[in-house]
Amino acid sequence: MASVNVERTDDGFVARNARGATVQIGSSDTEGVFTPVELLLAAVGGCNIVTVEPLTAKRGHRMARLQMTVQADKAASNILGPVTITYEVELPEGDEKAEEVFRNVAARVHANYCTVSNTLQKGVPVHLAFED
Template sequence: MADDHRRVTLERLETGVYRATNPAGAQLTFGSLDDTGFSPVELLLAAIGGCSAVDVDQVTGRRAEPERFEVVVEADKIRDEVGNILRDITMTYRVTFPEGEGGDKARDLLPRAARTSHERTCTVSRTVEAGTPITVHVDDDEPPAE
C-alpha cells in the first residue's frame, strides 16, 4: 500500500470567503458567502466529477478525442435532526466521440470506464461512499504557559 499524503491549506480572506492553496502553489477562492465562486458543497461535487472524469478521459481518450465531454454531478442537500448532508448524488456523463473505428472503441469503453472509476479508481467518490472518518484538531497559537 503506497503512502501518498495530500494537503491543502485554507486561509480566511473575509467572512465566509477562503483561499485554498496546495503544495504546488495553486490557489482557489471559494466560500459560502462568495457570490461569484464555488460553495464548499459545489467543490465537493466538482471533485467527485473531476476525479472520475480524469479516469474516464484517460482511458477513452486513448481511442479517440471526444467531440464533447461533460460530466454533471447533482445532489440534494438535506437538513434534518442529524445535521446537513448530501443525498442522492448522481453523476451523468455526456460524451460524444467522432465516427469511425477509434470513436466506436471509445464509445464501447465509456460505460465500463465510468463504472471502473466509480467502483475502484476515483479516490474522491470512493472516499465519500466509504464514509471515511475525519479527525478534527484545533491548534492553539498561544505559547504554553511557563
C-alpha cells in the same frame, strides 16, 4: 498524504495547495466563488473525468466532447443525499466501439479508481485537531 490550506483573507476565504493553485470559497450568495458543497461535487467529478478521459483516449477512443454534471440534493440541512454523475458525451465520428469503451471505462473508474467517490461511499471519519 493529500493536504490543502484554507484561510480567511481580506476577500473571503481561499484554499491553496502546495503547488500554489488557489480556489476562492464563499457562500452561495457570493459571486465568483465556490461553496464548500460545490467543491465537494467538483472533486467527485474531477476525480472521475481526469481518469476516464486519458483511459478512453489511450484505448484509441478520444471523445469529441466529454463533460459531466455532478449534483446532489440535501437530505437534511447539513447532509447531502446521493450524488449523481451525469456524463454528456459526443462520440468521435465513425468510431463504432467508442460508446462501449467509454461506458466500460467510466463504470470501472467510478467503481474502482476514483479516490473521492470511493471515500464518500465508504464514509470515512473526519477528525478535528488544534495546533498547540
